[in-house]
Amino acid sequence: MENFILENPTRLVFGRNTIETVGSEIGAKGCRNLLLVAGGGSIRSNGVYERATASLASAGIQWGELWGVQPNPTLDKALEGVAEARKRKVDGVLAIGGGSAIDTAKAIAAGVFLEDLWQAYEETVKIECALPVFVILTLSATGSEMNHFAVLTHQTERKKWGLGSRFFYPTVSIVDPSAQLSLPWEQTRNGAIDAMSHVMEFYFSARDQETALALDESLLRSIVVATDRLQQQPQDYASRANLAWAATLALNGVSGATMVGDFMTHGLEHTVSAFYPQVAHGAGLGVIHPAWIEYMEPTYPATFARWARNVWDADSVKEGTARMRSCLQRWGAATRLRELGVDREQIPAMAASIPPSRRKTKLKEMALADLEAILNLSW
Amino acid sequence: MENFILENPTRLVFGRNTIETVGSEIGAKGCRNLLLVAGGGSIRSNGVYERATASLASAGIQWGELWGVQPNPTLDKALEGVAEARKRKVDGVLAIGGGSAIDTAKAIAAGVFLEDLWQAYEETVKIECALPVFVILTLSATGSEMNHFAVLTHQTERKKWGLGSRFFYPTVSIVDPSAQLSLPWEQTRNGAIDAMSHVMEFYFSARDQETALALDESLLRSIVVATDRLQQQPQDYASRANLAWAATLALNGVSGATMVGDFMTHGLEHTVSAFYPQVAHGAGLGVIHPAWIEYMEPTYPATFARWARNVWDADSVKEGTARMRSCLQRWGAATRLRELGVDREQIPAMAASIPPSRRKTKLKEMALADLEAILNLSW
Numbered sequence: 240m241e242n243f244i245l246e247n248p249t250r251l252v253f254g255r256n257t258i259e260t261v262g263s264e265i266g267a268k269g270c271r272n273l274l275l276v277a278g279g280g281s282i283r284s285n286g287v288y289e290r291a292t293a294s295l296a297s298a299g300i301q302w303g304e305l306w307g308v309q310p311n312p313t314l315d316k317a318l319e320g321v322a323e324a325r326k327r328k329v330d331g332v333l334a335i336g337g338g339s340a341i342d343t344a345k346a347i348a349a350g351v352f353l354e355d356l357w358q359a360y361e362e363t364v365k366i367e368c369a370l371p372v373f374v375i376l377t378l379s380a381t382g383s384e385m386n387h388f389a390v391l392t393h394q395t396e397r398k399k400w401g402l403g404s405r406f407f408y409p410t411v412s413i414v415d416p417s418a419q420l421s422l423p424w425e426q427t428r429n430g431a432i433d434a435m436s437h438v439m440e441f442y443f444s445a446r447d448q449e450t451a452l453a454l455d456e457s458l459l460r461s462i463v464v465a466t467d468r469l470q471q472q473p474q475d476y477a478s479r480a481n482l483a484w485a486a487t488l489a490l491n492g493v494s495g496a497t498m499v500g501d502f503m504t505h506g507l508e509h510t511v512s513a514f515y516p517q518v519a520h521g522a523g524l525g526v527i528h529p530a531w532i533e534y535m536e537p538t539y540p541a542t543f544a545r546w547a548r549n550v551w552d553a554d555s556v557k558e559g560t561a562r563m564r565s566c567l568q569r570w571g572a573a574t575r576l577r578e579l580g581v582d583r584e585q586i587p588a589m590a591a592s593i594p595p596s597r598r599k600t601k602l603k604e605m606a607l608a609d610l611e612a613i614l615n616l617s618w
Numbered sequence: 619m620e621n622f623i624l625e626n627p628t629r630l631v632f633g634r635n636t637i638e639t640v641g642s643e644i645g646a647k648g649c650r651n652l653l654l655v656a657g658g659g660s661i662r663s664n665g666v667y668e669r670a671t672a673s674l675a676s677a678g679i680q681w682g683e684l685w686g687v688q689p690n691p692t693l694d695k696a697l698e699g700v701a702e703a704r705k706r707k708v709d710g711v712l713a714i715g716g717g718s719a720i721d722t723a724k725a726i727a728a729g730v731f732l733e734d735l736w737q738a739y740e741e742t743v744k745i746e747c748a749l750p751v752f753v754i755l756t757l758s759a760t761g762s763e764m765n766h767f768a769v770l771t772h773q774t775e776r777k778k779w780g781l782g783s784r785f786f787y788p789t790v791s792i793v794d795p796s797a798q799l800s801l802p803w804e805q806t807r808n809g810a811i812d813a814m815s816h817v818m819e820f821y822f823s824a825r826d827q828e829t830a831l832a833l834d835e836s837l838l839r840s841i842v843v844a845t846d847r848l849q850q851q852p853q854d855y856a857s858r859a860n861l862a863w864a865a866t867l868a869l870n871g872v873s874g875a876t877m878v879g880d881f882m883t884h885g886l887e888h889t890v891s892a893f894y895p896q897v898a899h900g901a902g903l904g905v906i907h908p909a910w911i912e913y914m915e916p917t918y919p920a921t922f923a924r925w926a927r928n929v930w931d932a933d934s935v936k937e938g939t940a941r942m943r944s945c946l947q948r949w950g951a952a953t954r955l956r957e958l959g960v961d962r963e964q965i966p967a968m969a970a971s972i973p974p975s976r977r978k979t980k981l982k983e984m985a986l987a988d989l990e991a992i993l994n995l996s997w
Contacts (some may be wrong), residue, residue, distance in 0.1 A: 242633025252623050453840045
């Protein structure tokens with residue numbers, strides 16, 4: 240049982256028709272001139288952009304726009320946003336999108352005050368301030384709407400680093416599950432896998448944390464129930480909302496309280512998608528996490544057995560990972576790295592690209608051979 | 619599925635030896651002159667008072683002391699604290715204790731700015747500001763350490779009202795489960811029942827909220843597991859911590875998100891203990907909640923049946939309430955109002971003392987006859 244501090248300043252506004260409150264929510268925080276950060280344009284076709292900007296305009300808020308944030312968001316795009324934010328002298332950044340747009344917005348919000356943004360991700364410079372970040376979430380997955388993490392990829396260096404800063408908590412996050420009714424299945428599913436993976440990164444580091452273990456099991460089971468329903472009925476509001484709420488809880492401090500967390504699976508996935516940018520984060524996690532579980536079971540068998548029993552009704556960890564992979568297959572997701580186009584010969588280079596400082600986890604100080612073994616099991 | 623806003627500014631500092639941080643935590647918020655609010659002196663015998671005041675002193679913080687807060691805390695004691703806080707010109711209030719000390723501290727923190735504190739509880743005056751409230755929790759039960767509620771009893775009017783105000787969120791709450799290792803069994807048990815009741819007040823108002831229902835079931839089961847263990851091993855730190863964390867989650871906005879909540883059981887219990895101040899809040903709730911469940915089952919049978927199945931492994935609501943009462947009996951708690959010394963002839967007067975404005979709940983607009991029927995079932 241670990242000591243912890245829970246302090247999450249984000250104001251979460253959750254439910255139907257909450258996008259229409261974005262202008263008044265941001266206005267109440269005193270911001271008048273935003274940089275709006277978005278992806279490839281789906282928010283234009285599903286009406287979210289129009290609803291949001293109408294609300295901003297009626298609240299007298301001005302904004303510029305940065306489009307084209309991609310999955311596995313890049314340093315280059317963030318720097319483009321920093322330049323635009325400086326030019327426009329904005330007083331806040333509004334992400335409309337999923338984790339990529341949010342994490343880019345967080346990087347921009349801090350980056351306007353930094354000479355070299357990437358140094359912060361290399362942890363050689365500390366973030367001391369940032370513009371307020373606002374969010375309209377359109378894809379439940381990363382939990383970034385209510386936490387202090389942001390992931391960024393340096394393409395030429397093939398590095399994908401996650402960074403935590405208390406200045407990365409969004410000031411207000413709007414989660415309107417109806418904005419997700421038109422999501423493609425693959426994005427819904429990959430988001431669900433990402434959320435499950437967040438819960439599991441904490442879960443397996445627990446021993447006597449009965450309350451937290453039971454809570455996390457409830458989140459994992461709920462995510463499977465909601466995702467199964469959405470595969471059949473993508474327009475089901477309740478399932479969208481249940482998945483969205485579980486994904487937020489998965490990484491807003493609640494699922495991980497009393498635990499340290501491990502996050503080696505995320506570290507391995509970040510390396511895979513730094514080498515293979517076409518690999519979606521959730522898809523990579525779905526492949527690596529069962530392999531990590533099989534490899535790590537001996538570190539504390541009781542919690543691994545409990546996971547198999549209480550999440551998958553399985554009598555052993557082997558059966559539990561088999562059921563997890565069946566679930567992924569039912570959802571049409573990959574279960575092996577080779578299905579994602581990863582070349583087995585790249586495994587040593589991928590493992591070696593994780594520096595020793597990022598290999599010490601709660602459960603084990605990982606040697607290069609451990610990382611290679613898990614990637615080989617995943618392959 | 620209800621819309622909701624989750625915004626909880628309390629900084630929760632949880633774990634072993636966290637009491638020793640109270641001076642630095644409060645100092646970091648700029649407070650230098652406190653009113654310390656406490657109960658009957660158990661914090662002197664278990665060392666909590668000494669650990670806390672040593673930390674305050676070493677941080678250069680001054681304080682005055684208000685002792686003698688009782689269970690079912692009274693307006694009179696709060697007004698005594700208001701006078702003391704004004705005289706000392708304090709800049710913060712520190713509760714060391716359980717819900718009674720915390721709720722008294724909250725009332726004092728608002729009361730220094732009000733002409734007539736009770737008007738706020740009658741909801742004829744709105745709280746517009748309050749001193750910062752700090753907490754060292756010594757009894758997990760009410761969740762008041764991380765929420766915006768405070769309950770106060772007007773003894774001469776025999777009224778016990780709960781009040782919510784955003785100024786009632788503690789600024790910092792310290793939950794050191796080791797401070798609860800020496801708690802008497804009855805207090806541990808009554809606290810556990812209170813926490814279960816908070817979860818259930820929300821739970822039964824849910825329909826398609828799969829994530830929240832599953833999460834709440836995990837909390838209810840965890841509370842039973844931890845409390846059973848503490849009945850055998852009161853010094854077990856992990857079980858103290860698991861119960862404490864579940865009790866905080868039960869009423870800090872997490873267990874109730876996506877739901878409206880009902881809270882008629884709390885309304886009925888407040889009336890019982892306003893008439894019979896010797897009735898501990900948790901003991902009263904344990905008696906009334908199963909009766910309320912039996913009476914309210916027809917309002918939405920599916921959720922009630924789910925509760926019986928997923929919390930108590932029971933095939934019917936009748937069997938579920940029977941198992942809940944068995945659990946209470948195993949813990950040595952009352953299951954009927956008559957065991958608590960309540961005179962059946964007082965039931966009509968108790969029911970009538972709940973004004974119509976406090977009878978409209980999520981599940982049903984309660985008539986006087988409904989309230990009397992539930993109290994009779996409880997008797």
